[in-house]
Amino acid sequence: MSETQKVDENRLIAERREKLNALREAGNAFPNSFRRDSYAQDLQDKYGDYSKEALEAEKITVSIAGRVMLNRGSFGVVQDMSGRIQFYVNKEARAFAKELDLGDIIGVKGQLHKSGKGDLYVDLGEYQLLTKSLRPLPDKHKGLQDTEMRYRQRYVDLITNEQSRKVFEARVKIVAGIRKYLADRRFMEVETPMLQVIPGGASARPFITHHNALDRDMYLRIAPELYLKRLVVGGFERVFEINRNFRNEGLSTRHNPEFTMIEFYQA
Numbered sequence: 001m002s003e004t005q006k007v008d009e010n011r012l013i014a015e016r017r018e019k020l021n022a023l024r025e026a027g028n029a030f031p032n033s034f035r036r037d038s039y040a041q042d043l044q045d046k047y048g049d050y051s052k053e054a055l056e057a058e059k060i061t062v063s064i065a066g067r068v069m070l071n072r073g074s075f076g077v078v079q080d081m082s083g084r085i086q087f088y089v090n091k092e093a094r095a096f097a098k099e100l101d102l103g104d105i106i107g108v109k110g111q112l113h114k115s116g117k118g119d120l121y122v123d124l125g126e127y128q129l130l131t132k133s134l135r136p137l138p139d140k141h142k143g144l145q146d147t148e149m150r151y152r153q154r155y156v157d158l159i160t161n162e163q164s165r166k167v168f169e170a171r172v173k174i175v176a177g178i179r180k181y182l183a184d185r186r187f188m189e190v191e192t193p194m195l196q197v198i199p200g201g202a203s204a205r206p207f208i209t210h211h212n213a214l215d216r217d218m219y220l221r222i223a224p225e226l227y228l229k230r231l232v233v234g235g236f237e238r239v240f241e242i243n244r245n246f247r248n249e250g251l252s253t254r255h256n257p258e259f260t261m262i263e264f265y266q267a
Helices: 003-026 040-047 052-058 091-098 147-152 154-160 162-184 225-233
Strands: 061-071 075-079 084-088 105-114 120-123 126-131 208-211 216-220 238-246 258-266
Touching: 040 061, 040 084, 040 105, 040 120, 052 105, 061 084, 084 105, 091 126, 147 154, 154 162, 162 238, 225 238, 225 258
Parallel strands: 084 120
Antiparallel strands: 061 075, 061 105, 075 084, 105 120, 105 126, 208 216, 238 258
């Protein structure tokens, strides 16, 4: 980031802090009373095929909440955990929309409509600023391009990069599928110690820590194997664990010293 960009970013942050201070002086800057009843992608899936006329006839009122990703004054786009949807700024809501910054989190309640271009949008019947964003988002066209920054500021990457969010969502579904597969076969999920007196179960260099109360060195586990086998000996014939392991070795895009691993045993 150039010096000019840093100055511009600091100026934007200062302006947003002033807005936050004004909100604090006016009352509750972080309200938690808003209740949503819908998610963006659910609305797209359910009503995306409706004609404009059919949707108007239904008179559907929804409550959504999300991060402002686009604000054109007359309309904008909010993004929640499921996807994106537009909102329409009517005359009464113009002053509210004018004060919004990209990244702010808002709650919106209003009637669901479809534009002439076929896009769903929610009319700003009721609206509320839920969280003020102090830092500006990356350029909407360029996004977050610095690879190191993407890893160090993963939260920013997730806000701006749909592909990164899909990777996280896919991982969650994969792990859930593995758990279901094993549970359906009467495997029992267990948790075994992370701190171990003797690092065992694999050949790798361990991380060493010190237990003050016991006044002895201990090791972050490199594998759960030995404890899982003890459970099998104890009578639990099918066990598995999906958890973190730690190996104090090389670092690359293919190997991380802290990683998730599954181990399962059947007698």
